[in-house]
Amino acid sequence: MDLKLNQALRLAQKKLKDGSLYAAKCMYKDILKRFPKNKKAIEGLKLVYLKKISETKTNKNPPANDLQILIDLYGKGSFEKALEKIEFLSKKFPQSPVVLNIHGAVLQSLKRFDRSIDVFKEAIFIKPDFAEAYNNMGLSLTSQYKIIEAEEVFKKALAVNPDFAEAYNNMGIVLKEQGKMKEATDAYRKALFIKPDFVSVFKNLGLALTEQGKIEEAKEVYKKALAIKPDFAEVHRYLSALTSYKSDDPQYIQVKKLYGTKELNDKERCNISFALFKMCEDFGEFSNAFDFLMKGNALRKKLLKYSIQKDKNFFLQLKKEQPKLLANSGKLKKSCNTIIPVFILGMPRSGTTLVEQIISSHSQVTGAGELNYVKQFGTKLVDGSSLISPSLISEFREQYLKEIKRLSNGVSIVTDKMPQNFLFIPLICAAFPESKIIHVQRNPVATCWSNYTQYFVNNDLGYSYDLSDLVEYFKLYKDLMKSWQISYGDQIYNLEYEKLTVDQENETRSLIRYLELDWEQACLAPHDNKRGVKTASKLQVRKKIYQGSSETWRKYELFLDGAFDSLQC
DSSP states (O other): OHHHHHHHHHHHHHHHHHTOHHHHHHHHHHHHHHOTTOHHHHHHHHHHHHHHHHHHTSOOSOOHHHHHHHHHHHHTTOHHHHHHHHHHHHHHOTTOHHHHHHHHHHHHHTTOHHHHHHHHHHHHHHOTTOHHHHHHHHHHHHHTTOHHHHHHHHHHHHHHOTTOHHHHHHHHHHHHHTTOHHHHHHHHHHHHHHOTTOHHHHHHHHHHHHHTTOHHHHHHHHHHHHHHOTTOHHHHHHHHHHOOOOTTOHHHHHHHHHHTOSOOOHHHHHHHHHHHHHHHHHTTOHHHHHHHHHHHHHHHHHHHTOOHHHHHHHHHHHHHHHHHHHHTTTOOOOOOOOOEEEEEESSTTSSHHHHHHHHTTSTTEEEOOSOOHHHHHHGGGTSSSSOOOHHHHHHHHHHHHHHHHHTSTTOSEEEEOOGGGGGGHHHHHHHOTTOEEEEEEOOHHHHHHHHHTOOOSOTTOGGGGSHHHHHHHHHHHHHHHHHHHHHHGGGEEEEEHHHHHHSHHHHHHHHHHHTTOOOOGGGGOGGGOOSOOOSTTTTGGGSOOOSOGGGGGGGGHHHHTTTTGGGOO
């Protein structure tokens, strides 16, 4: 015990000597929690605050030209060179909140989120009214999907600076992620009141309105964004999804002209290509539409640097780890959990959003949407990077349940409709024996075609942007689900999308019985469900359930050159 205490004291002293005041403070406080009367920790904590007071009275920031060099390196994306400059400046100005804030931003850009958060905390400890550091820390937390914590940090940024438009925008993003749609739109509107030409806020506000089914309002917001920035490619794509076009439509003429300019980068050209696909499809130019779709998909695949071999390797690893998870099933320590998760999964675009709308129309269910928590907390348990044990499975369970309880709105059943959770079925069965798993299936060709036509915000769906990759991935998915059915078939409810659209009432009643819920008539009117929908299906679910959507791919059958033939066997 003494050895560990001495090690902790030495490390805290080193942090203090190096100028890492926040880290030293945390270490000394942690020591005092365990050893309240430790004199060295008490004296060390006093020194932290004395040094902070001393540093506050001196000029802690480097000369303006040094800071500008650092800012320029960050702006150009030269992050490694920026780190070298930061290391140099930190030796002379270890307590510079500005350098610390830029340091955190550089680490954030390099996706070193934990470290960036520590650095932002250091900056805030030195300068408690540093709104920019709070805002940046909130962005790092958002990137880790720590949405509740991010919201609290953005609140602190706004408490320091009530006119901080960027913080209001970021607050809107995390509120929207929690399904707090009215609060999110209010935050976006406050950002625009402060900064009326904040064009990216118009985009975010348009998305929030679309997710609430307020289509006409969303269209007007997107048009305002384009009035400020006519070449805003992403907004052209979002607006195209909400509009029906004729060949003389002014936006179509504008977008087609924009496509022909050399100034577009690959990301912008990709967005414009998807917009032109939708526009040409609307007025029946299917050959041109398919051409733009292929070009947009090729650019998206290039930007993501996708190779299907990575997915093949991951699927093999999942099968390898499955027996270990099966062997550890049933060994969890019982917890007093009152939340029952319902996992709605399958291939993207298979009907999972519709199924969630049906289930969450029930008064005893909260629809939480596509949650990233299974992947975030559970990947290490399926990819071979950790030894599987009951304690780790239990830790995963508690982490997941803690997060969804925050989203439950006081009810006991919460849906998680992340389609890609089909990858994690063995872990779900091991960690949540009380859970319900709904596997949604749709016509294979319709599913693959629908994936191919989408620009997914999620960067994990790289297989969607190439026809041969799509077919190969779909076969990997079917093979994996076949394996899971052998071991977990009695825990998986299989639902066919086409049957649901043909025999809506019987299929819906069967689904509600599986969930062990009393019947409620609202489940037959999912189009009236007012919850926000963030997925690519956000427009379709506002309509009554209809038949025939699985045949829309046939308009392009002539151009597909048999790409899906092997799926129809």
